[in-house]
Amino acid sequence: MKTTETLIHARWVIPVEPDGTVLEHHSLAIDEGRISAVLPTVEARRDWQARSNVELPQHALIPGLVNAHTHTAMSLLRGIADDLHLMDWLQNHIWPAEQRWVSEPFVHDGSQLAIAEMLRSGTTCFNDMYFFPEVTARVAAGGLIRARLGMILIDFPTTYAQDADEYFARGLALQDEYKHHPLVGCCFAPHAGYTVSDEPLKKIQVLANELDVPVHIHLHETAGEIDDSLKKYGERPLDRMERLGLLTPALVAVHMTQLNDDEIRRLAASGASVVHCPESNLKLASGFCPVQKLLDAGVNVALGTDGAASNNDLDMLGEMRSAALLAKAVHGDASALPAHTALRMATLNGARALGLGDETGSLEVGKWADLTAVDLGRLETRPLYDPVSQLVYAAGREQVSDVWVAGQQMLKSRELTHLDLPDLLQRAGQWQGRIAASDTSL
Amino acid sequence: MKTTETLIHARWVIPVEPDGTVLEHHSLAIDEGRISAVLPTVEARRDWQARSNVELPQHALIPGLVNAHTHTAMSLLRGIADDLHLMDWLQNHIWPAEQRWVSEPFVHDGSQLAIAEMLRSGTTCFNDMYFFPEVTARVAAGGLIRARLGMILIDFPTTYAQDADEYFARGLALQDEYKHHPLVGCCFAPHAGYTVSDEPLKKIQVLANELDVPVHIHLHETAGEIDDSLKKYGERPLDRMERLGLLTPALVAVHMTQLNDDEIRRLAASGASVVHCPESNLKLASGFCPVQKLLDAGVNVALGTDGAASNNDLDMLGEMRSAALLAKAVHGDASALPAHTALRMATLNGARALGLGDETGSLEVGKWADLTAVDLGRLETRPLYDPVSQLVYAAGREQVSDVWVAGQQMLKSRELTHLDLPDLLQRAGQWQGRIAASDTSL
Numbered sequence: 075m076k077t078t079e080t081l082i083h084a085r086w087v088i089p090v091e092p093d094g095t096v097l098e099h100h101s102l103a104i105d106e107g108r109i110s111a112v113l114p115t116v117e118a119r120r121d122w123q124a125r126s127n128v129e130l131p132q133h134a135l136i137p138g139l140v141n142a143h144t145h146t147a148m149s150l151l152r153g154i155a156d157d158l159h160l161m162d163w164l165q166n167h168i169w170p171a172e173q174r175w176v177s178e179p180f181v182h183d184g185s186q187l188a189i190a191e192m193l194r195s196g197t198t199c200f201n202d203m204y205f206f207p208e209v210t211a212r213v214a215a216g217g218l219i220r221a222r223l224g225m226i227l228i229d230f231p232t233t234y235a236q237d238a239d240e241y242f243a244r245g246l247a248l249q250d251e252y253k254h255h256p257l258v259g260c261c262f263a264p265h266a267g268y269t270v271s272d273e274p275l276k277k278i279q280v281l282a283n284e285l286d287v288p289v290h291i292h293l294h295e296t297a298g299e300i301d302d303s304l305k306k307y308g309e310r311p312l313d314r315m316e317r318l319g320l321l322t323p324a325l326v327a328v329h330m331t332q333l334n335d336d337e338i339r340r341l342a343a344s345g346a347s348v349v350h351c352p353e354s355n356l357k358l359a360s361g362f363c364p365v366q367k368l369l370d371a372g373v374n375v376a377l378g379t380d381g382a383a384s385n386n387d388l389d390m391l392g393e394m395r396s397a398a399l400l401a402k403a404v405h406g407d408a409s410a411l412p413a414h415t416a417l418r419m420a421t422l423n424g425a426r427a428l429g430l431g432d433e434t435g436s437l438e439v440g441k442w443a444d445l446t447a448v449d450l451g452r453l454e455t456r457p458l459y460d461p462v463s464q465l466v467y468a469a470g471r472e473q474v475s476d477v478w479v480a481g482q483q484m485l486k487s488r489e490l491t492h493l494d495l496p497d498l499l500q501r502a503g504q505w506q507g508r509i510a511a512s513d514t515s516l
Numbered sequence: 517m518k519t520t521e522t523l524i525h526a527r528w529v530i531p532v533e534p535d536g537t538v539l540e541h542h543s544l545a546i547d548e549g550r551i552s553a554v555l556p557t558v559e560a561r562r563d564w565q566a567r568s569n570v571e572l573p574q575h576a577l578i579p580g581l582v583n584a585h586t587h588t589a590m591s592l593l594r595g596i597a598d599d600l601h602l603m604d605w606l607q608n609h610i611w612p613a614e615q616r617w618v619s620e621p622f623v624h625d626g627s628q629l630a631i632a633e634m635l636r637s638g639t640t641c642f643n644d645m646y647f648f649p650e651v652t653a654r655v656a657a658g659g660l661i662r663a664r665l666g667m668i669l670i671d672f673p674t675t676y677a678q679d680a681d682e683y684f685a686r687g688l689a690l691q692d693e694y695k696h697h698p699l700v701g702c703c704f705a706p707h708a709g710y711t712v713s714d715e716p717l718k719k720i721q722v723l724a725n726e727l728d729v730p731v732h733i734h735l736h737e738t739a740g741e742i743d744d745s746l747k748k749y750g751e752r753p754l755d756r757m758e759r760l761g762l763l764t765p766a767l768v769a770v771h772m773t774q775l776n777d778d779e780i781r782r783l784a785a786s787g788a789s790v791v792h793c794p795e796s797n798l799k800l801a802s803g804f805c806p807v808q809k810l811l812d813a814g815v816n817v818a819l820g821t822d823g824a825a826s827n828n829d830l831d832m833l834g835e836m837r838s839a840a841l842l843a844k845a846v847h848g849d850a851s852a853l854p855a856h857t858a859l860r861m862a863t864l865n866g867a868r869a870l871g872l873g874d875e876t877g878s879l880e881v882g883k884w885a886d887l888t889a890v891d892l893g894r895l896e897t898r899p900l901y902d903p904v905s906q907l908v909y910a911a912g913r914e915q916v917s918d919v920w921v922a923g924q925q926m927l928k929s930r931e932l933t934h935l936d937l938p939d940l941l942q943r944a945g946q947w948q949g950r951i952a953a954s955d956t957s958l
Contacts, residue, residue, distance in 0.1 A: 076603070115620050150899060152897075152898075152899060152901075152906075152910060153899075153900065153901050153902055153905040153906055153909060153910060154901045155853060156854070156902070156905045156909060157850070157851050157853075157854035157905075158850060158851055159849070159850050159851055160850050163850065175896050187895060188897070190878060190895055191895055191896055194895075194896075259925060264559065277720075288581070289702060338591065353841055355845065356841035356842055356844055356845040357841050357844060357850065357909075358844070358851055359844040359845050359847070359848055359850040359852070360845075361845070361846065382910075385909070385910040386905070386906075386910040387896060387909075387910050387912075389896075389912075396838075396841075398599075399798035399799050399838075400794060400798055400842075402798055402799060402800070402801040403798040403802075403804065406599055406800070406801055407601070407801055408599070408600060408602055408605065408799065408800050408801040409599050409600055409601055410801070411598060411599075412598070412599035413598060413630075451941070453629060453632055453633055453636070453937065453940060453941060453944070454633055454636075454829060454831075454913075455594075456594075456629070456941055456944040456945070456948070457592060457595075457944045457945065457947055457948030457951070458595065458948060459594075459595050459596045459948065459951075459952055459955075460595055460598070463595040463598045463599075463828070464594075464595055464828075467595060467598060467799075467827070467828040467829075468594060468824075468828040468829050470831075470912055470913055470914060471896075471912060471914075472912060472913075472914035495895065498895060499895060499898055501894070502895070502898040502899045503898070505899055506899030506900060506901065509899070509901075510901055513901075
């Protein structure tokens with residue numbers, strides 16, 4: 075008899091790697107937080123003994139979802155100003171609210187709320203870009219969820235930092251603190267081409283290379299951004315990134331709704347990753363990312379929700395569905411972005427974008443046991459002819475039953491095991507009261 | 517003290533009419549299945565006495581959702597063949613499965629499954645187009661849900677009818693049987709311009725006028741349909757409808773992804789309704805319906821899920837969200853199709869399209885008490901600055917807590933009161949086994 079800490083027996087195991095695989099009646103063994111075996115359940119029951127056995131008789135077990143672009147703390151601004159023109163939204167609502175309220179307690183409570191929502195919808199890893207990342211890092215590192223925190227940088231002063239030197243100092247201190255942490259690490263996060271000048275980007279290029287961390291940036295989000303860059307720099311934002319030495323495998327370029335064929339070729343050749351955020355792009359009328367063209371060219375395309383203020387949820391199952399549906403219409407082909415590809419974008423491609431391709435994103439021996447179980451036995455996913463189709467096109471976040479991060483169970487039969495839900499709701503309510511009182515339009 | 521059968525006390529009542537209204541701490545009185553009062557809860561508690569009181573302390577009470585286009589029985593084919601080109605999907609999977617399996621028992625079990633899913637996601641009325649509509653009518657009329665059944669007509673023989681005469685005979689018998697039924701009624705449902713020739717359409721024009729029932733038809737779904745019509749008839753499908761006298765307030769034109777400005781003007785002038793099915797249009801790569809332009813022109817635009825084989829759910833909350841998000845990108849304006857408008861499309865506009873504008877679709881005194889309660893107290897919809905934003909952009913179908921149809925509670929704290937869920941799932945499983953065995957690709 076082989077022994078292991080935990081055995082999970084699932085109706086379907088969808089490992090993502092190899093691509094397109096569905097394993098029926100398979101089990102997964104976990105030891106010291108990592109996957110130690112993936113094998114047929116009949117063999118697992120015959121040859122293995124575990125301290126804990128988990129039965130998932132009508133569930134799909136998939137890699138935990140990787141949300142490759144979000145602003146977690148903005149969950150406290152969910153729905154504060156919808157259906158507005160982008161600049162009205164930013165200038166008259168989001169920026170004033172941020173200027174007034176963003177602080178360590180805001181980021182603490184917003185991050186916890188976001189992490190609770192992400193765990194409840196099957197996400198086990200997120201890539202964040204926001205102020206006070208050390209607070210979000212502390213929340214995540216408390217044993218909750220895998221995270222990459224942005225060492226944020228923006229040309230103007232905020233409640234978090236006054237100038238580039240201070241942004242760098244705070245970011246690098248964070249990077250140093252977490253460089254050996256099993257769950258938490260850092261990315262550089264210059265906000266966008268239109269908000270960060272050349273000098274700090276050059277410095278990021280040198281440091282990212284030296285520290286071997288990704289560079290997470292909003293890029294080619296709107297047509298207006300391209301026009302402004304042409305006016306100001308005489309070049310498109312991607313050209314500028316290339317000139318500054320930032321078009322490398324470390325680049326995590328978010329949105330990318332405006333791309334010509336030459337840019338798609340150069341992105342593929344560079345090994346950079348693109349993060350597609352379909353719901354945010356729709357909601358802010360930013361444009362349509364040519365996802366299928368990027369995939370055809372060989373670009374690593376990951377998936378993100380963006381923040382809850384422009385989505386308005388952090389539901390990666392829903393985001394997969396939106397991505398798969400939208401790509402068909404944008405590409406004019408109902409076979410574009412099939413279900414298996416959507417799942418791969420939401421898991422392994424995200425992990426790869428964050429430099430975590432060997433650590434998470436697929437169910438392979440040796441990787442962290444970052445896992446999500448989805449109950450496909452509900453009537454909303456019945457009958458069932460193909461579990462991956464059901465997962466992408468029919469399952470809802472409420473069907474996520476169990477979630478593990480590095481082998482620790484964070485969601486158990488829909489209950490959060492490490493977060494106090496009534497307390498979270500109470501704090502969200504307190505912020506709602508304060509913020510609503512300060513936005514005169516509410 | 518005034519007396520009434522039922523009083524429902526809600527944190528928010530969103531009546532849809534008047535447009536844009538949110539009533540805080542309001543109550544709704546129900547008598548003999550109809551709304552007898554909408555008033556502040558403080559007055560209801562002071563002045564009214566009810567046999568039954570329902571407390572919804574953190575819920576939005578909205579009109580039951582109206583799914584203005586679906587094929588309920590196709591729920592048994594949910595996910596049978598995804599990510600395929602339209603013609604491959606139809607010719608190699610859907611049509612062979614229908615030819616082999618569509619029958620009274622198939623329609624019975626598929627309709628029940630669909631109705632269960634619709635009730636669980638807040639839909640209280642649907643407009644159906646499928647074979648054996650008398651079976652679906654019987655299921656709905658069993659006190660479950662409001663429905664308009666299509667008197668279907670298509671130029672070729674099916675397991676349901678051999679020729680136009682038989683389609684008409686069966687349809688008209690159905691119409692006659694239900695003409696005074698409180699929940700169930702009929703529409704004419706010629707399948708589409710490309711599958712129904714002029715003669716039966718002329719007959720429908722005469723009969724629809726005589727019987728005063730809507731004409732429900734797939735129209736301008738794809739660019740290919742327009743090309744084919746130009747080749748075959750020398751005119752676009754809408755021109756052909758006009759020539760045949762069918763461009764009237766009775767027309768319920770589904771999809772409409774291909775429209776020029778002149779057609780939009782003529783639709784508005786005619787009083788016809790359009791049913792927008794955003795998720796199906798995306799999934800089948802059919803094109804983008806110019807919803808905001810239609811609304812601006814004054815067209816009554818309703819919302820539908822289409823069948824579960826091309827969506828793959830019957831979730832109208834999700835469809836509202838998809839419609840609101842997509843319209844912004846299609847219109848290039850983040851203020852297009854705001855949340856209140858999405859809710860109106862999914863309720864009152866649907867009711868009006870079906871000739872039920874005086875009976876359901878808004879919370880007004882005298883209308884049937886077709887109601888849906890959505891629990892906005894979950895963390896996925898907190899904090900909450902605007903209940904309609906949360907409803908459209910953040911709430912999931914799992915937050916639908918209670919549903920009433922004509923005052924009868926059909927869903928109570930998420931439990932179906934009139935349908936046997938384990939039995940439904942078992943029958944869905946039996947169909948899955950048979951159908952999968954007959955589709956060699958599965």
